[in-house]
Amino acid sequence: MLHSPWRADFPALAAFDTEHQIYLDNAATAQKPQAMLDALAAYYHGGVANVHRAGHGPAARATGAFEFSRVKVARWLNAPGPANIVFTPGATSALNLLAYGLEHEFKPGEQIVISALEHHANLLPWQRLAERRGLQLVVLPLLTNGVVDLDAARLLIGPGTRLLAISQLSNVLGVWQPLPELLAMARQHGALTVVDGAQGAVHGRNDVQAIGCDFYALSSHKVYGPDGVGVLYGKTDAWARLRHWQFGGEMVRAADYHTADFHPAPLGFEAGTPPIAGVIGLGASLDYLQSQDPNALNTHEATLHAALLNGLAARPTVRVLGQPQTALATFVVKGVHHADLATLLSEQGVAVRAGQHCAMPLFKHLGVAGAVRVSLAMYNDGADLVRFFDALDQSLAVLT
Structure with a gap:
């Protein structure tokens, strides 16, 4: 056995x-390794502090551990560097960040393309964006085996396509989608590409440079990490196209009563106190997986x-x-x-x-x-x- x-x-x-x-029920959420629990306990027992905000010892220690987790995530995803990694409250939040942060990129009548198998988290943000901007939401059909029909996709992805959002691995059908072909079709027309990696990341296909997408979203709790944490990877030039969506502490570079200037990614898209312990715990889970x-x-x-x-x-x-x-x-x-x-x-x-x-x-x-x-x-x-x-x-x- x-x-x-x-x-x-x-x-x-x-x-x-x-x-x-x-x-x-691991596709919903996974259990946690002792290494992650030890990291959480060490952080809380050792004394907590907010990150990026103070020069005292506890704050420096917390900030160092938090940012080292960003380095770990970048290495695990084979991202060019930690500046390509933004922490969010989850994959759903990451996809909503994109749907609002990229809204200005779209003109009425243009197209967002998804597939017929998408999780609500990779459907509803784009559905709402299409309604707000008068866009066409194009749905790629499936073959009987659960794979996106590439022949149909070649007809549906065209000059009007501005963004393709596709799940890497279906949470219902358990089928890997043909990302190389689909992303190439989108790139041919200059469209941005978003991959929902919430299910796929834990199963060994988490090399974002090999995938070649502009953005890749995942959830910590599905890769044996804490809940309440998500990761959004973006290419450097793709991050530059996002406008800031949430506003508050630490994402601002300079502020007056009537004007403000904001940090670029990653800090510019991490308004407020982040999930410090969760990010540190995620780093420990990735250390465990990589070992x-x-x-x-x-x-x-x-x-x-x-x-x-x-x-x-x-x-x-x-x-x-x-x-x-x-x-x-x-x-x-x-x-x-x-x-x-x-x-x-x-x-x-x-x-x-x-x-x-x-x-x-x-x-x-x-x-x-x-x-x-x-x-x-x-x-x-x-x-x-x-x-x-x-x-x-x-x-x-x-x-x-």
């Missing part, structure tokens, strides 16, 4: 074991995912949505409501997600009212899948 050598690094799993609970063998992680993840898909395929009433490639599977069962199934699984100590997964338009497109999602992390193992399939079979025996 497949064992995870990383389970002992995540203390929450010991608590779950005591509760006879297994956790298979692991990436080949071992990828092999473990792929083997576990294959076992999940094989087990679902062996149950004839189960239908998996799309053709998932990484870390998750979203499925429906004929004649069974997804909420009922998730409730019975939960009663047996199996934590999964049920519903429309913040992707209502996608579910309408698929003709499905909702679905159950199982999502995996580095600490899951074969025993978790045995528990899941035992609970699934018992639930189906009751519901079908």
Whole structure:
């Protein structure tokens, strides 16, 4: 049976074991390694202070740790440097920052292009921007396997396209999107490119220079870091095109009663007191991830995912949505409501997600009212899948 050598690094799993609970909702949020918890405790026990605001010892220590995390994030993303990294309250906030900060770039009738599989966080900010500016919101269709239809995309991305916003990995279908082809189409017409990396970043495709996008957003809590923290990477020339959106302390370079001048990125887009402890904790989580063998992680993840898909395929009433490639599977069962199934699984100590997964338009497109999602992390193992399939079979025996 497949064992995870990383389970002992995540203390929450010991608590779950005591509760006879297994956790298979990692696409929503991941458990935290001891290294991250130690970093948070060290910061709080050692004495807190605000950053960038004072010259005393505690402030200098906090600022140094905060900015060192920016360096760590830049290295992890292979960004040119820390000045390309802005911290936000989450990936959703990062995408909203772009939708407001870039608003002046658009003229009525121009196009924003998204795909039919987007999470609400990468749909609604652009939908609202299109309404505010009189823009066309163009939706790229999908093939039956859940991948954006590139032939259709070539027809829909054109001279009027000013921005392409696309998820790297679908949180519902678990399918990697063809970013090289899509981004090349957008660049051909001079459009900005935004990649929602909230699901993809934790699965090894987090090299922003290789991806080649103008902006890349991710959430700390999905990469084993604290919640309430997001990262927005931007190319230097792309940051220069943003106007400041939120205003307050420390983002201002000079202010009078009637005028003000603002810092460029990164500080100019981090108004107010940032999530200091969370950023430091994120740095510790990335240190932990980078200390692991990436080949071992990828092999473990792929083997576990294959076992999940094989087990679902062996149950004839189960239908998996799309053709998932990484870390998750979203499925429906004929004649069974997804909420009922998730409730019975939960009663047996199996934590999964049920519903429309913040992707209502996608579910309408698929003709499905909702679905159950199982999502995996580095600490899951074969025993978790045995528990899941035992609970699934018992639930189906009751519901079908």
